[in-house]
Amino acid sequence: MAHDIALTDILQRRQKIMDAFQFLGEDQQAKLEYLMDLGEALPSLTAAQRSEENKISGCMSKVWLVHREEKGVLILAGDSNTVITKGLLSLLIQLYTHQKPKIIIDHDFSWLQTIGLYQIIGAQRANGFAHMINRCKMVALRYYKQKV
């Protein structure tokens, strides 16, 4: 039952992102601006948190992800040295923070194609974004395995 609520929650969050991009339509500039707004709104990490250990490799810009578990859900925060990448990270955090590890592991990201995100950010950044998704899932998997 709790699982169903969590599932509904992540789908609702997903819909919110999809709606935002749908609203922006074909306007490339507006979509980038939106990502930048998200990036600027995401709180920065401390210098200590921007460590080599927290860094996600494979991205064009520098990206860091920190995580902890609280009452069975994962709490995520992150930072980047470029604002657009920080905006992308913000999307991921919007979706994943305060979720159960299992929900994160199971979440299928193919819906990203439908909002045209890859056209906005270009192939190289799309690749970096895949690394970010991967890191979130690996973190979730680690917590999930500890529980099982």
Next chain:
Amino acid sequence: MPTPSSQDSFLDTNLAAAFPILQQKIYQKSLIYLDNAATTQKPIQVIQALQQYYEQYNANIHRAAHTLSSIATRNVEDTRAMIQQWINAATTEEIIFTQGTTAAINLVAQTYAKQQLNAGDEILISLLEHHANIVPWQMLAQEKGVVLKVIPVKTDGTLDMDAFDQLLTAKTKMVALVHISSTLGIINPIEQIIQKAHARHAVVLIDGAQSIAHMPIDVQQWDVDFFVFSAHKAYGPTGLGILYGKKQYLEMMPPYQGGGGMVAHVTTHQSKYQPLPYKLEAGTPPIASICAFQEAIRFIQTIGYTKIQKIEHALLVYAQELLQKIPAITLYGTTDVKKKIGIIALNVQGMHHLDVGLLLDARGIAVRTGLLCTQPLIDYWQVDGMVRISLAVYNTFQDIAITVQALKNIIQKHGT
């Protein structure tokens, strides 16, 4: 923003009309292409020549007895002769087709330098080099114990000639230097450098990747030993580079790659090599690109370097004047237009270069961002990348005005 009005007829020319790719829209905005130092776009004549090759005379060269092969062979050799005259080489044997500038530098490093240099000998490069003129020499240094020395730059990005004089010694056997910096657009005083290097009996390789499309080249007047460039940065097709070498040095070079086309007689155990230039051109070259490159050379020659320099100079002056008025923009290297060509490296205060690049792209403006394949130079300014605007002859004052306005908008929204 006012566009300079001038009585000069050169401002009226609409060269962009000959470039189909420039007619398109990117995200519903007219494309403004300002990444010409990476590669230039191709005029319709070059595109048609490529198609003509495949439609009418596609055949391997130097081999078959049939008509198509002789047409292709003649065309390839015509290109070689055109290049010889274009850069004023003494003979066509001194023009070697390679895959690009990078391949040409590697060829010289792995044949001439590998054979002629010994442990302890020194190679001089500069801080302005593209990675293509750093890494091949580092590899040689590791392999042969040759010592790599780097000419520093002054705070305005120009070469420190006093340091060059100090570094150039009897130990210097080779000077491998960029003609025009791909990041800053700065033109190095290569004639002076070649003279000084020759006085020390050092051989000089000049990386002309950024000069070939923008200023006349005269290898004999400069007395340069090796001069390398790529066709694709001079309105030509990709996959083709040119190595010019003085005959005496090319003859010293052992064949690098073995294969068809470079041999005169082969038994299973031994081969007799072809004379120059073929001994250094193993395998099937990019025939279509070589043939079509003629049209690119013709494009440049029809406009003429005098007019090309006049147009690009005017665009550079205009762009720098506008950019210098924006406090949030930092320009790197000298802005003295007598010392550079139309390449401008910049950063926006408080913004990452990648973000600036993507925001410009969303407005249909193509620029290069990042380390620009010149990491040592970028490190010198202690930044982790730059935004680079690089001009070609088809760019317009309007391109510059729109780009500067876009930068202003971006700064207003996102700058600090």
